[in-house]
Amino acid sequence: MWACIFHVKRRARAELPPQVRYNLPIEIFYTLVPLVMVSVFFFFTARDSRDLEHLSANPDVKVKVEAFQWSWRFTTTTNGKTLPQVVGQPVSDYHQGPQLVLPVGKKVQFELESPDVIHSFWVPAFLFKRDVIPGIPANNKGRYFEITTLNKPGVYAGRCAELCGVDHSRMLFSVKLVPQAEYDQYVSAQAGSPQ
Incomplete structure (x- = not known):
C-alpha cells in the first residue's frame, strides 16, 4: 500500500523507457537468420539421408x-x-x-x-x-x-x-x-x- 500511495506521483512523471517494438531491421534479422539456418540444416540433412539410405543393386x-x-x-x-x-x-x-x-x-x-x-x-x-x-x-x-x-x-x-x-x-x-x-x-x- 505504501508503494502504491506514495510513489504514484513519481511513476506518473517518469518517462517511458525507449521501446524496441516495431524495430523493422531487428525483426527482419530475427526472421531471416533462423530461416537461413533451418534451410541450411535441411539441405545437409536431406543430402546425407539420401546417401545413407542408398542401396546397391548387387551388394557383395x-x-x-x-x-x-x-x-x-x-x-x-x-x-x-x-x-x-x-x-x-x-x-x-x-x-x-x-x-x-x-x-x-x-x-x-x-x-x-x-x-x-x-x-x-x-x-x-x-x-x-x-x-x-x-x-x-x-x-x-x-x-x-x-x-x-x-x-x-x-x-x-x-x-x-x-x-x-x-x-x-x-x-x-x-x-x-x-x-x-x-x-x-x-x-x-x-x-x-x-x-
Whole structure:
C-alpha cells in the first residue's frame, strides 16, 4: 500500500523507457537468420539421408538380422551361398554373444526383422544405428541399410540400443571384420557345416 500511495506521483512523471517494438531491421534479422539456418540444416540433412539410405543393386554380402527377445540371429548370403545361421543367447559380454563375420572393403547390405518388440541394431564403430521394428513388410526400404566403410579388420561390439525388456542389457553381439582371404576360408568352412 505504501508503494502504491506514495510513489504514484513519481511513476506518473517518469518517462517511458525507449521501446524496441516495431524495430523493422531487428525483426527482419530475427526472421531471416533462423530461416537461413533451418534451410541450411535441411539441405545437409536431406543430402546425407539420401546417401545413407542408398542401396546397391548387387551388394557383395547380404545379412539378414533378426532381433528377438533377447538376442540376435544372423543369416549371411555371399556369392549366392547362404551360410548357416548364427544364433545367440543373452550374454553379459559381447565376446560371448553371436559373432557376425564380414569381409573388409566390401558393400554389406543388412535386412532387419523383429518378431516381437522394437529393437535397435547398433555397432558404435560403424557410426550407424537403425531401429528394428516388427511388422514392417519386406518391400519397405526402411528395413534395409548398407555399409561400405568397413575397412579396418578387428572385432567390434554390437548391442540393442532400444529398451526391449528384461534382458535388454544382455542383448550383445560382435562383428568380426577380416581380410578377404580369411573370409573366403570362413565361407568354405561354414558351407560344409550342417545348418
